[in-house]
């Protein structure tokens with residue numbers, strides 16, 4: 589018997605891994621994060637399976653379900669939104685499992701920052717402009733370590749993907765504008781890959797107003813940075829003069 593932490597992806601069941609899909613379709617006991625995992629994904633669990641919504645549970649209550657699955661010798665699927673490694677609160681569950689003596693594994697999922705980039709049809713890296721992507725958030729009930737406050741991250745001019753922060757878009761945009769400039773592009777993607785997905789594009793100057801107009805208050809990804817622009821240098825990888833291990837550039841061919 590084992591517990592399998594499974595990434596449910598951003599929402600659309602087509603974005604599940606084949607492994608996640610197979611595990612869900614055969615599972616007998618599942619604890620899922622009801623506040624974020626899409627109903628279409630939960631619907632893949634067989635009708636006669638035991639289903640628990642973790643939104644209403646404490647860690648101790650989860651431990652009871654883990655122990656019952658162990659008694660029955662049945663694998664338990666612990667379904668987390670996106671990829672379980674990002675704001676998944678899996679560490680405390682793994683600590684419990686270690687203590688109880690239950691083996692566990694993790695199946696990765698497509699994270700919401702990737703689904704948001706896909707919805708925006710954008711590359712998050714850009715040559716000479718952004719070679720670093722930062723996954724972060726603003727402080728909520730979970731405080732930010734001081735050196736990771738937005739102002740420190742913003743100094744790097746990286747592409748910022750902010751989880752759990754859309755309700756603070758006003759102050760986020762204001763703080764970031766100091767370092768990125770008010771005309772820096774920003775996008776907010778509400779429920780990337782869900783049927784009711786919404787895209788908001790703007791600048792640090794006007795994004796807060798646009799998000800308010802779109803009535804987006806939660807389950808959204810904020811992406812900030814010049815990488816969102818099309819009007820910046822492009823990679824030389826496919827340029828005919830650029831040669832590399834797999835292709836000889838024209839310049840070299842011209843010389844021969």
Ligand code: SAH
Pocket residue numbers: 598599624668669670671672673674675676698699700701703704750751752753777778779780781782806807808809810
């Ligand atoms: N493990 C998840 C993140 C969980 S934290 C992942 O990898 O995506 C929850 C936050 O993720 C939300 O507040 C929101 O910022 C983001 N999020 C989750 N699903 C989303 C989706 N479909 N579209 C946009 N943002 C999403």
